[in-house]
Amino acid sequence: MLNTLRKSIRQYKKLTLLSPVLVTGEVIIEMLIPYLVGILIDNGIMKGNMPYIEKWGLILLILTVFSVAFGMGASYASAHAAAGFAANLRKDMFYHVQDYSFENIDKFSSASLVTRMTTDVNNIQIAYQMSIRIAVRAPMMLIVSVVMSIIISPRLSLIFLVVAPVFAILLGLIIKAAYPYFPKIFKGYDQMNQVVRENIRGIREVKTYVQEKPQIRKFEKASGFIYKLYATAQKIMSLNSLVVTAVLNITNLAICWFGAKEIVGGGLQPGQLISMFSYSNSVLFSLNMLAMIFTQLVVAGASGRRIAAVINEKPTIKDPRKPLKTVNNGEVVFDHVNFKYDPSDKAYALKDINLNIRPGETIGMIGKTGSSKSTLVAMIPRLYDVMSGAVRVAGHNVKSYDLKTLRDNVAMVLQNNVLFSGTIKDNLKWGNENASDEEILVAAKIAHADDFIQEMPDKYDTVVEQGGNNVSGGQKQRITIARALLKNPKILILDDSTSAVDTHTEREIREALAKDLPETTKIIISQRIVSIKDADRIVVMDEGKIQDIGTHEELMKSNDLYSSIAKFQEEQGK
Structure with missing residues (x-):
């Protein structure tokens, strides 16, 4: 599937590669700022040193501007690359369908082909944009935040080593439970589009035979099927936010408790504790982003297989190697x-x-x-x-x-x-x-x-x-x-x-x-x-x-x- 889809990136490869590069710059600067803020608090604010505060305040402002610039560039590159990739996917599917024989067309319903070129491609577009931006940003934030936490306080950073695996396991269980619903949801979209297509094409017959109510019931049945599946899947996926909130609160409480002891014992400065809170939030935020990415990838995986099936379908009727170019008569x-x-x-x-x-x-x-x-x-x-x-x-x-x-x-x-x-x-x-x-x-x-x-x-x-x-x-x-x-x-x-x-x-x-x-x-x-x-x-x-x-x-x-x-x-x- 991935080999099939990546061929449609084509002219957007440069933007695809540029986005992670800009994200890398954005994350490095963004993760450096809490560390410098901690130094500013301990050596400037706590000591009332205004020249020191002004100097590092200016440096932080410049770094923030660079971080925003890198972020805007990454957003532009990822959005345009994803939109172009989606346009190529639609084009490739449409062009490929033109070569289908009637046998190939019979295999895919027209409603299903429309769904694949619209809903499924939109899912891929969202997942692709997330993959080349957020999927790079989240793990980098996680890694850099943990590294900076270790630099500040190796003992407090052990909290992340305990919390992160538990968080990852819980999110993995949630995604595993929700995954089976999405392929069924897309089949439901196919059915609903078929009902809509038949109704619109045959609207004169519907009105002639006064069949509006039966048609509405058919639509409600198809739409209700999607609603039930999607609602169930979203209920499961909504557990993500509960897990994130719970883990974030527990982590912050642990940092407060052990951080206060470190400050009393002289092993930690107040500014460093504030930096630890920032990195704690960054670690859990990055894990939450990864969970969101995995959720979208689950949806996109089902869509990607449907798109790849259309592109990989081999026309059953092809030109011969050395075709005849002239029909002499009508026998x-x-x-x-x-x-x-x-x-x-x-x-x-x-x-x-x-x-x-x-x-x-x-x-x-x-x-x-x-x-x-x-x-x-x-x-x-x-x-x-x-x-x-x-x-x-x-x-x-x-x-x-x-x-x-x-x-x-x-x-x-x-x-x-x-x-x-x-x-x-x-x-x-x-x-x-x-x-x-x-x-x-x-x-x-x-x-x-x-x-x-x-x-x-x-x-x-x-x-x-x-x-x-x-x-x-x-x-x-x-x-x-x-x-x-x-x-x-x-x-x-x-x-x-x-x-x-x-x-x-x-x-x-x-x-x-x-x-x-x-x-x-x-x-x-x-x-x-x-x-x-x-x-x-x-x-x-x-x-x-x-x-x-x-x-x-x-x-x-x-x-x-x-x-x-x-x-x-x-x-x-x-």
């Missing part, structure tokens, strides 16, 4: 393809799929819900990889292609495609960032999106609200079809992507695709027979298998499943 061949989402699953999502699709051919695909139609086409751009068998495009296994090349030549339009914040033109340019206005216009006309875009206030410069809420479902689908067309793909996959479009407009889109993209292989998945009846061939799928292949007329005569769907839809007027 697609499924050769004895088998696939399941989880290797431990007993059932296959796809079972022995064999299908040859010629370049420029239009293939319709239909089947019951859950028959793995979408899973099948996801194999073409390698959103998933087959478990066995092979998928070939233009005569080559898809695993032989450069991923960018392959996916630039395979355009997928899904039923629930997403529009991103920005203008309509910005969204269209996802298909081709260098597309000219003329190319955008042509693609929009083929997708029958130009008509309604022209009626918008700013036409192609109209701003799309978050999630595309200011356009209808059918309009959103037509924009995403136009976006796909701008890729000028060899293979176009329409996965139920006209379900929100009226049948008349859908027919016009199909006719435009056939006319303007004759060489593009088109795979149309639909639940409506009317959407695929004019395809060159229609694939009927059932339970992950290809049940039948043929034209509309052939399947109406030979396939009971297809003909029953067609007759039912005809009776319903679909």
